[in-house]
Amino acid sequence: MVITHRRGTAPHTILFALCILLALVAPVTAATTELHVVRYAADGVTVLGEKTVDYRWLEANLPVQGDGETHYYHQGPVFVGDPWNPEEDTNVEEKDMGAVKGTNLADICDLVGGMKEGEIVRVKAIDGMSREFPYRNVYEPESRQGPMVITWYKADEGYVPDYYTGMRLVFFADTSTNPYGIHAFGVTDMRECFDPEYWYFYNGKYPTTTGLSVQSVSEVIIYSEEEATGSIRVNSTPTGAVVYIDDEETGYTTPCTLSGIEVGTHSVRVEKEGYIQPDEVWINVVANTVVEAAFNLTPETGSIAVSTIPTNASILLDGNVTGLFTDAVLEEVPVGEHMVELVLPGYRNATQKVVVEKDECTTIDLVLFSENTTPTEVTPGTGSIFISSVPTNASILIDGKETGTRTNATLDAVPAGEHTIELVMPGYRNVTRTVIVKSGESSTLEMILSPVDGKTGANASAGRDGTSTTHPTQNPLEAFIAAVLNLLATVFPFFEAEEDLPTTQGPESTPTPDEYIATSSPTGTPAPPKPTPGDVLNTKNHSGGLYIESYPPGMTIVIDNKRQVWQTPHVVYGLREGLHSIGVEETEPGRSGKDSDFHFETVQAWVYPDAITPVRLDGVAIITKKTVKIDSEDYRGAKFTVNGRYPPGTIPGEAVVDGPKSWITVSQNGTYLSYRIPNSLESGQTFIVKPWSGSTVPLRIDSSPRGAAVFIDGFPTGEVTPCRVEGLSPGQHRILVSKPGYIPAEDTITIPEGAETGGAVTCTLREYTNGNLHVESTVRDGRIYLYGRYTGEKTPHTFTGMSIGTYEVRVVTENASKTVMDVLVTPGETARCMVVLKEGNP
Structure with a gap:
């Protein structure tokens, strides 16, 4: 410019330069012909619905607003007098939007799921300028405001792109508030229809509705409050297991697909009667995606002890040959009802139905009859009684008469009707039972004999009817009294009133006429007491917190893609148990006019219920990461953590490691086995976890105040301070001590090889306000x-x-x-x- 001035051509050159400058600074806008409509979930990132349409599609498929003849007006700023101009007679006709046609913004929003109360929509121009509007003004406009219309036709210009300011947002107000009877959306209409945060001011002082009329609209963006959701398909072997999500019963059984699950981590578990409940698994649900959770169920088992006279009979279980011969014990038999069949050459096959209970042994004692034995002919009006006892070989009396047979045995040709069966065996109390025999049918009695000294095993005895009862351990005085009474009972039978003994027998079971096996066996486990009024039931919480730090501090916290008002360092409590994405941003980015010198990566942090997890983000340090594979023949299926942080992986699996001192910890049978990852291991290579052959040591942990939860390498120990945690191997371990209301304490320790103890960790927890x-x-x-x-x-x-x-x-x-x-x-x-x-x- 200085050179041009010296050449004496300033007037022409300056004018030319001004034209160039004006061209450069003038906003570059152009008519738009299509709209990108998108609806975001509450996280502001996940797309719930998305559609792109052009003006032709809008005109052909949605109701058209406007007739191409009626003009619609907005109001510009009023500089003289009342800026709100209630008369609506200033700077209105000058803001003629034209005789336009278009599509209702509400109909456009409905293309991607629409809006709900409390949600907002942003109408955005191609140059980035945008305005936001609430649900009420879009879907429930007052007549003085009118529908909000994205216009794509103007009578004197035609369709876009000839309609050079289109697509344009125009308010189709009625004529009720305008003195000239025109369709004008004035500033007072705006004040009456919109909440103050949506008013628009020219130069921050003068209200105007033209500022709401976005030109060259290219996007319609809905920010919903709806949580993004995905689906979980749950399967199990066998099927039919009840499915629980986040400890809540879903009402579904496997296999099933559960839809509408909010994105993020969720715990999934299944339960099936007769099967051991497997550990819950944590599933990361992704929006609009189906993830799978599969469980292999292990049956709950008991055992069956089978004995026969004579022995060496082949045992079949549910029709399948077991390969065992009597006397034998069938182990790991699934709980429930089973049929046992005994086969011995020269003898008739014998079958008996049994019910196996978890971790219990069911006993079967059977007498096999020779094939040469002629079965007793069934006499009309008679039946039979099969009688077994523990122990066997007791003499059988019927109606007070000797039968000459001993248990286990079958009494044939017993007249129909009521009979009394008595078992007699030296050293045992007589047992009597009443049974009703029906014509042509067989009844069964199973009876337990009680020794005269009152002991059948560990603190167990039998009542007069032979039912077993587990007794609580007696103190010496009670034992002495019981012994005296038992001695007297052998001499004077009336002392057998066992209900008066210190070892109180459980309730008896009174058989009905159709119940021939009336042996109700109390378990000895007392029923849980009913809650006393005022008792507080201890229920599991599902939320915890994070203590978020950054270097440098003073950064704004971002949780699950949502910017918060808090700045680091800060405790954020009330987050759901599971995995969360944590980031930070500069509180006033770009204020210096240059790019930030700090670069923060978003990290994944696990929230434990009723605990606070520390999270630290460094905007300066350069972190290199690599992904390696973890495998082991000995620890397949075991859980492991990387550098002592949750969530755990499962072997075989992958591990993302950073830094030269990374390690994994395998949790196996209550131990915490630390393995260092060689720095030489390249990304994609496999680290083989070898079986641990050394010893493990205990670690004592205490805190002030006490009662803080303790975590070893990310795994909850279930212990609170002060405590002693067993099973730590030599190597690195991360110790976390956490208590709500206090900043958590965390440190990494190294237990040397050959150490006899892990030592002691003591920490002071600092309370936060x-x-x-x-x-x-x-x-x-x-x-x-x-x-x-x-x-x-x-x-x-x-x-x-x-x-x-x-x-x-x-x-x-x-x-x-x-x-x-x-x-x-x-x-x-x-x-x-x-x-x-x-x-x-x-």
């Missing part, structure tokens, strides 16, 4: 949301250890939801938040 938050609702079991995310808790619930400050609390039920803003938690107090829900108004 906190209070409690109690949330309840008029409809019970409402899902509680904090930080824009479901906490895993339902109303009513009290969150302890909440950092002081204000919270946005949301409660959601099947048919209603409501958000309460600015709930204040103060130090040492419990803030109470009552959410009033109106069912039927989602």
Whole structure:
């Protein structure tokens, strides 16, 4: 410019330069012909619905607004007098939007699932300029505002792109508030129809509705409060297991696919009667995706002891040859009903139905009859009685008469009717039982004989009817009294009133006429006491917290892609158990006009219930990572952690390691086995975990205050301080001590080879300023949301250890939801938040 001025051609050159400058600074806008419509989940990232349409499709498929003849007006700023211009007579006709046609914004939103109360939509231009609008103004506009229309036709210009400001947002107001009877959306209409945060001001001072009329619209973006969801397909072998998600019964059995599960980590477990309950698994649900959880169920088992006279009979179980011969014990028999068949050459086959109970041994004693024995002919009006006893070889009397047979045996040709069976055996008390014999049928009696000294085993004796009862351990005085009474009972039978003994027998079972095996065997386990009024039932919580630090500090915290108001360092409590993505951002990015010198990676952090996990993000350090494979022949199926942090992987699996001192810890049978990952191991290579042959050592852990939860290498120990944790191998271990209301303590220790003990860890927990938050609702079991995310808790619930400050609390039920803003938690107090829900108004 200086050179041009010297050449004496300034007027022409300056004008030319000004034209170039104006061209450069003028906004580059052009008419748009299509819309990208998208609906995001509550995390602001997951797409719930998405569609791209052009103006031709809109005109052909959705209702058309406008007739191409009626003009619609907005109002520009009013610089003189009342800027709100209630008369609506200033700078209105000058803001003629034209005789336009278009599509209702609400209909456009419905293409991707629409909006709900409390949600907002952003109408965005191709140059990035945008305006946001709430649900009410889009779906329930007042007539003085009118429908919000994305216009794509203007009478004097035609369709876009000839309609050079289209697609354009125009408010189709009625004529009710305009003195000239025109369709004008004025500034007073805006004030009356919109909440203040949606008003638009020119230069921050003068209200105007033209500022709401977005030109060259290219995107319609809905920010919903709906959680992103995916599906979990749950299968088991065998099928028919009841499925639980996050400890709640779903009402489904395997195999099944559960839809509408919120994205994030969820615990899945199954239960099936007769099978050992497997460990729960944690599944990461991804939006609009089906993930799978599979379980191999192991049957609960007991055993069957089978004996015969004579022995050496082949044993069949449920029709299958076992390969065993009497006398023998069938091990690991699945609980439930089974049929045992005994086969011995020269003898008639014998079968008996048995019920196997978990970890119990069922006894079968049978007498096999020779094939040469002629079965007793069935005499009309008679039946038979099969009588067995423990122990066997007891003399059988019927109606007080000797039969000449001993147990186990069958009495044939017994007249129909009621009979008394008595078993007599030296050293044992006589046992008497009444049985009703039916014509042509066989009855069965199973009886237990009680020794005269009252002992049948460990603290067990039998009553007069032979039923077994487990006795509590007696003190010496009771034992002495019982012994005297038992001695007297052998001499004077009337002392046999066992209900008066210190070892009280359980309730008897009175048989009905059709019940011939009336041996009710009390287990000896007392029934749990009923809760006393005022008792507090201890239920598992599903939420915990994180202590988030950064270097440098003062960074704004981002949880699960949602920017929070808190800055590092800070305790965030009330997060759902499971995996969360944690990041930080500069509080005022770009203020210096240059790129930030700090680069923070988002990390995955595990939240434990009723505990706080430390998370540290470094914006300076350069971290190199590699993924290696973990495998082992000896520890397949075992869980392992990397560098002592949850969640665990399963061998075989992959591990993402960083730094030269990485290690994995294998949790096996209550031990914590540490293995260092060689730095020379390249990405993609396999690290083989060899069986641990050395010894393990204990570690003593204490804290001030006490009662803090203890975690070893990320694994919950179930212990609280002070405690002694067994099973640590030599090597590196990460120790976490955590208690709500206190900053957690964490450190990595190294146990040297050959050490006889892991030593002791003692830590002082620093209290942070906190209070409690109690949330309840008029409809019970409402899902509680904090930080824009479901906490895993339902109303009513009290969150302890909440950092002081204000919270946005949301409660959601099947048919209603409501958000309460600015709930204040103060130090040492419990803030109470009552959410009033109106069912039927989602």
